[in-house]
Structures are given as structure tokens and as C-alpha cells.
Amino acid sequence: MKEKINTLQFSSTFLLCILSSTIGLSLYTTIKIASIDTYISIAIGSVMGIIPLFIFLYIFNYEKDLPIYQKTVYIFGKFWGNMINIITTLLYFIIGMTVLFNLSNFIVSQYLSNTPLLLILIVFGITILHAINKGFETITRVSSIFVVIAVFFFLFSFIYLFKEFKFDNLKPILEFGIQKPILGGFVNMLIFLAPIYTLLIFPKNNIVDKEKINKYISFSYIIGFIILFLVSFLSIGILGKYLINLYQYPGYISLKRISLFKFVDRIENFLSIHWILCSFINLSMIFYYIKCNITKEKNSKIINLILCLLAIIISYKAFDNNTNFNYYTYKIYPYILGALFTMYLIIYIGDIIKKKKNNI
Amino acid sequence: MTKIKILLVLSLTTLLLSGCYNYRELSDLAITTAISIDYNEENKNFEVIAQVINPIKQQDVSSSGEPTFINFTSSALSLQEAFRTIILDSPKQLYGSQLQILILSKSVLENHLADVIDFFSRDPEMRSEFRIAIAKTDESLEGISLQTVLDNLSSSNILDSLDKQSEILGLSVNLTLNDLTNMYLNPYLEIVLPSVFVEGNINEGEERENVTNTTQKAKIKIGTTGIFKDNKLLGFLSFDESRALNLIRGDLEDTIVRLDTENGYIVFEPNRIKTKKESDVKNNKVKITIDGFARIKEVSDLTDLTSVKEIDNLEKKLNKKIEEMVQDAFINIRDNYNTDVFGFRDSYYKTDYKLFKEIDKNWYDDIFPQLEIEVTSKIKLYEKGNTLGGIEYEREN
Known part of the structure; x- marks a missing residue:
């Protein structure tokens, strides 16, 4: 891996990966579990998320010259290391298909209602293919541009939506106890932190100003969580208990309230574009991770093409319709994310044991 | 070869630039x-x-x-x-x-x-x-x-x-x-x-x-x-009931209120109104506080509007009038229709859901008919327009 990037590019990608779950997946699943206490769930999730973040930083700082698939081989040996790589690759492939379908489904249901889903999947598939052909450096460079757009649009939406916020809509707080918000927080944490491990594909030593990386990642994590929290807090405060449960994309529905100077309105599609940008970066990272695990850094455009085609075809055929997809995201997806988290937990424990052995 | 590739990509891109897949003119x-x-x-x-x-x-x-x-x-x-x-x-x-x-x-x-x-x-x-x-x-x-x-x-x-x-x-x-x-x-x-x-x-x-x-x-x-x-x-609802309902619900910002006096009337324009509701679920009572400002818009009376005392007096009368208007409308709606269009039930639920769930089953039989409101209007009279006193008052004095 000869590519060189800087801390800002790396942390921008990190932040966009976190933010990509704000549309659809994260909010939908958490609302299903915690209803109007979703914002509490997200706050709890942010505290819980410190553990996966710590695991990420620990693995990232271990054997700084190696990408994750070589680290696993180094820690567990060839057989078990490769087994772990295969499992994480498969899990990420499922996550990639989920994010791809979620994004396409959002676009079909809200923007282009008469456009075939397959066409949208293909358009995104081609863009992702181009991004992974270009490599990690290009993806992170694009991220550093997208992050400005995403944060600007978010701030803009926040400022204009704040006057619509009604504190009363958040009440009653914790009517059904703290258990559901805790469960929601856990699931939410799994959803938005799953994509960050794809960044482990990049060895720390290839970052130009790597001394600052831990600080930048922690800062991106905090910013990401503040945005996630505010999106849920505002959506619930604007729509209330019954409407957030009614709509599939409450965050997007809240954006419909924005009206500038009472004559610039209907700008929700424009403002929601940042979700698409975040999801694009997230998908690019996931498929780049899978590609690296398969090709071991050799730039094989044929493998990339096959990978994207498989993702398009399988996600199109597997989910079939959005009712199936919603059922899957609520009932099955958290377990897939849990399995992925477990894999990194194993790698983390392996790291510790290996370090201790080396010290002895 | 690279140039051909670039040209090919650009040509294909133009197809996408024409609009969406199924655009409608x-x-x-x-x-x-x-x-x-x-x-x-x-x-x-x-x-x-x-x-x-x-x-x-x-x-x-x-x-x-x-x-x-x-x-x-x-x-x-x-x-x-x-x-x-x-x-x-x-x-x-x-x-x-x-x-x-x-x-x-x-x-x-x-x-x-x-x-x-x-x-x-x-x-x-x-x-x-x-x-x-x-x-x-x-x-x-x-x-x-x-x-x-x-x-x-x-x-x-x-x-x-x-x-x-x-x-x-x-x-x-x-x-x-x-x-x-x-x-x-x-x-x-x-x-x-x-x-x-x-x-x-x-x-x-x-x-x-x-x-x-x-x-x-x-x-x-x-x-x-x-x-x-x-x-x-x-x-x-009637005209006044309709406005009072909006006032209780916190949806009224600006309106006019006519105060009948001995020799005529005075019209006020309350504005920037804010209504605050506090539910006391235990005592089945809602405290409503109305804040805001008011201007004098029309005077058909001999009131001396240059007198500080008189303005204070008018302010009190205006607030009393608003309080009465809200109380009357509430009692009429409660007694004649027995429907909680004010949102008190929801407010009770949000204030104390545990106690609310105990009483909710009998909401329209026992709770709502007994519900009382305590209205406090704190509208400040701050402006009276171009003229200092009333025209009638100036003529008489």
C-alpha cells in the first residue's frame, strides 16, 4: 500500500461513514425499538460506542505498517487469520448490500418514484466501481470535500428546523423504562460503527501526519454523534411520537418543513443530498475493504467489476421489496452487525495476547 | 487510447445530463x-x-x-x-x-x-x-x-x-x-x-x-x-370561543379585543402572545398563563389616555377581559360539547403518565367535566398610536 493520505482525509472518511447511517437504517431501527426515546438511545449508544472506538484505535495502532488482513494473519497465523478475513469479508459484503439497497430504496421512494430500482442500483454500482478502481487515496480526497458539504447542509437544516422544534413532543420521557432505550442504543451503536472498521484496511504508517490521528478520530466521533443525536432529537421534536412511527424516513420528512423567507421551499431533496454523499463514501469504503481482502492489494479491475455486479444483483434479488428489507433491517441486520463486532473483538483480544507474548 | 476513453465517457455522460430516467415535462x-x-x-x-x-x-x-x-x-x-x-x-x-x-x-x-x-x-x-x-x-x-x-x-x-x-x-x-x-x-x-x-x-x-x-x-x-x-x-364554535380555543392551545399570536366602557368602547390589539400551560394532574387543574403585549387601536370613550393611572387601569381591565373570555369559552365548550379540544388530556399524559393512566379510563365521564382552569393574563399595554389622548377626550377638555 503505497498511497499516502493525511489525517484530515482519513478522519473525514471516518465521519462520513458514521453519518451515512442517519438516513433509514439507524433511525428506523432505533425508532422501532425505543420510539420517542430514540434520542436517549443515541446518547446511550454514543457512550457504548467508546468501546468499539477504543478497539478500532487499538487495532489501528498495532503493527502500524500492516493492513487489517495482514494483521489478522500475523496475530492468528495463516489459517485462522484467513478464516477471520473471509468471515469479515462476507459480513461486510452483506452490510454493503444492505447499505446499497437502503440508499437506492430511499431514492426510489422519495425522489424517483417511477424509476426502476435496478437502474439506481446500477448507477451507484458504477460510481462505486470507479471509486474503488481509483483507490483509497481518491476516496479519502473525495471525503474531505463531501464532509464540508455534509456538515454545511446539516447546519443549515438544523438552523431552519430549530424553530419547528417542540419540547412537548419529547414527552413522556422514558415511559416504558430504560431497557428499550438501552437496547436501541446498542443496536444503533452497531449500525453506525460497523463501517468504521473498513478504515483499518489502511496502515497507520501510510498517514503523513499520523501523530494527530487519534485526536482527529476522537473528534470526528464526537462530531458524528452530535449530528446523529441532533437528527433524532429534531425529528422527534418536530414530528412527535405518532408521526415518527408512521414514516420510514422521519429525518427527511422533517426537512419538508424548511421554508426560507416563506418563498424558498420544497428544498428537502436538495438538503438530503448529503445523506447520499455519506452513503456513497460508506459504500466505497466497504467495497474497497472487500476488494483488498480478496485481491491483497493487487489492482484487479475485473475483480472489482465482479464484486459490484454481485452486489447489485444480490441486493436486488435478495431484498425484493422494501417490506422485506424493513423486516430484515429490524430483525436480522443487528445480528450481522453483532457478528462483525464480535470478529473485531476477537482480533482485539488476539492483539493483546500477541503483545503480551512478544513482551515475554 | 486514453483520449478515446475520455471522449467515450464524456459522450455517455451527456446521455445522463438530459434528465432523469422518467422525467415529465x-x-x-x-x-x-x-x-x-x-x-x-x-x-x-x-x-x-x-x-x-x-x-x-x-x-x-x-x-x-x-x-x-x-x-x-x-x-x-x-x-x-x-x-x-x-x-x-x-x-x-x-x-x-x-x-x-x-x-x-x-x-x-x-x-x-x-x-x-x-x-x-x-x-x-x-x-x-x-x-x-x-x-x-x-x-x-x-x-x-x-x-x-x-x-x-x-x-x-x-x-x-x-x-x-x-x-x-x-x-x-x-x-x-x-x-x-x-x-x-x-x-x-x-x-x-x-x-x-x-x-x-x-x-x-x-x-x-x-x-x-x-x-x-x-x-x-x-x-x-x-x-x-x-x-x-x-x-x-362562536367567534369568541374559536379565538379563546386558539389562545388556550397556544396557537394565537395576534388578535383584537374590544372592551366595552360606560360611554363607548376601546379596542386593543394584543400581539406577540405566548400561552403557557401547566397541568396539575393530581388536582385536575390546568394553569394557563398568557403573556404578551397590546396596543390601543381605537377609542370611543372619554378615557384620559395621557394618565398613567388610567393606562394601568385599562391594562388590568384588558387582562380581566381576556381571562373571562378564556374561562367562559372553556366552560361553554366543556359543558356543552364535553370534548377536550384543548389538548389537556395529552398534556396530562405528558406531565404525569403514571397518574394519568389511572384516571384516563373515566376521562370524559369524571375527569374532564370536573377539570378546572386557572387563567392569568399578563398582557402589557405598551402603545397607543399617534394620538396622545382620545379624540372625544381632547374635544371635551
């Missing part, structure tokens, strides 16, 4: 700005009227003598069929993204509200920010057909009237689809909606002459608030 759309819906119980049909803008430039339309809008009517067993079959009359497909106003009949509101909400909230092309009103009479449903002068479209006319009266008079609250959906879904809220009605002869109002005369033969007017209980329309 603006001229192919029938931009719908108002809809009214009725339900015919005999043949179980939804009867709809859709107002569609004449796509020719609005100034040209007026000068050419063409109508600024066209109404299409249709009826079918479902709303989707009713709207879709309009294509049999119109060469263009209805496009609801610019919808401004939706007028619903009593029968639709009482028996088919869920169908209407589902139809409008499911369609992603439809925006949820349009206003909703009840047709006070069956004839009012055709109010969107009337020719109007100050606005080319009757839908804009109704929308502007609704918005302006809400801003400066506070007779009825402005409600959107999301507000109505929330009231429908929330088991602790009752529905309230503004009403509209037609004054004059509707047939004459649809003629071109309705906009060429200085006095319109028919016009659509904003009525008082319609109140519901368990989705059944109970009736329409």
Missing part, C-alpha cells in the same frame, strides 16, 4: 392547487374536485379571457381511482406537489378520514404542508370553483385568507396534513379544524362576472373552528 403536468373531497354514502363513492392551474402565463390568461384555473370532477370507490380517472377528462396527469388547500366534507371527516390521510401521506410526490379545512356546507366544497379577484387562483385566495386571519385575527388555527394526522393518530387528542363556507350564489360566483364587478356575487370565507369528539363533528 412541466407542460405535461396538471398542477393541482386545491382539492375538495366529499363522500356519497348512497353509492359509496368519493366525489372529488381538483383545481388545476391553466399553464399559460397568469397575466396572459387574464387578458385573453381564459380562466386562470380549470376544475375537474370525478367520483370512484377509492380516492386513487377518483383522481386517476380524471385523466379521462384532462389530457394531463394531476400533479399534487403544489397543492395548497384541501377541503373535506363532514362525511369524509367523520367516516373516511383515515382513507384521506393515508392517500395523501403515502404519496411521496405530495407535500404535507398544505392546509386543511372543513366545508361548513355541502355547497362550500365547490368554493374552490369561485372566481376571485385579488388572487388569480381561488386556492391561493383561501390559503392567504387562512394564513392572514391566523396571523392577525386568530379566528382559526392553520393546520397541515401532518397536524391532522397527529391529531387522528394520537388517542389523547381531539380534532379541530378551520372551516370555510361560500357566501352568495355559487353559480354566479363561478362566472367571469364575479371578477369584473367591484362587489363579488359569491365569495369563499373563513369560518370559525369546527370541533370533534372521537372523529365526529360536534359543531362550530
